[in-house]
Amino acid sequence: MKKLxxxxxxxAAVSRVxxxxLDKETYKKWTSAFNPSSDFEGIWExxxxxxxxxxxxxxxxEGMIAEIAQYIPNAFVSIRHLGILNKGQEILSGPAVEDWAGALENYSFFAVEGKTELKVDVDTNxxxxxxxxxxxxNALLRLKNLSEME
Structure with missing residues (x-):
């Protein structure tokens, strides 16, 4: 596993970013860079x-099954990948998920002079x-543009 x-x-202020x-509607907009129908089911806790x-x-x-490993409002979110969703079926073990199970996606938010520095660390194969x-x-540029809109 490599970390990118x-x-x-x-x-914009950290709270706005x-x-x-994480807001349902704006989440769909910035993550559409990955998939035009990108969405999430669950809660950020x-x-x-x-x-x-x-x-x-x-x-x-289809997609990824995960859990929120850590959640600190306006500071840090850690997502741990558990498996995949394929044709609506949850797959939590076996060859299809071996490369992803346990992978982390971490978001760190830093306030610097009234602006936000966002750092994303992603485990991948x-x-x-x-x-x-x-x-x-591209996804982060979309998030930037959405966050800076007034």
């Missing part, structure tokens, strides 16, 4: 299960490095 790090400076990142979903080309729900290096910067 992405950072962006956003001209944090809310924009420590210890809670949360599914990150999208609809595939066959109209089937070799197969997704190139994809993530293309898509994550």
């Amino acid at each position: 790090t992405y950072q962006i400076k956003i001209n 944090f809310k924009t990142m 420590e210890g809670e299960k949360i599914n990150f979903i999208g609809i595939n080309e066959h109209g089937e729900k 070799e197969d997704f490095i190139e994809y993530f290096n293309q898509v994550w910067p």
Whole structure:
């Protein structure tokens, strides 16, 4: 597993960026960089299960099954991946999830002179490095633009 790090400076208060990142409607907008139908099911609370979903080309729900490993409002969110959702079915063990189970996605928010520095650390396997290096910067730019809108 490799750890990738992405950072962006956003001209908005940490509380605004944090809310924009996690609010249901704005979450769908910034994560549409990964999948146009990107969404989540669950709640952003420590210890809670949360599914990150999208609809595939066959109209089937797919995505990642995770839990909120740590949640500190306006400071830090850690997501631990547990498995995958394939055609609406939860898969929590076996070859399909071995590369992902336990992977973390960490979001750290820093207030600097009234602005926000957001750092994202993502665990991934070799197969997704190139994809993530293309898509994550785009997703974070979308989050920046949404957070800076007045």
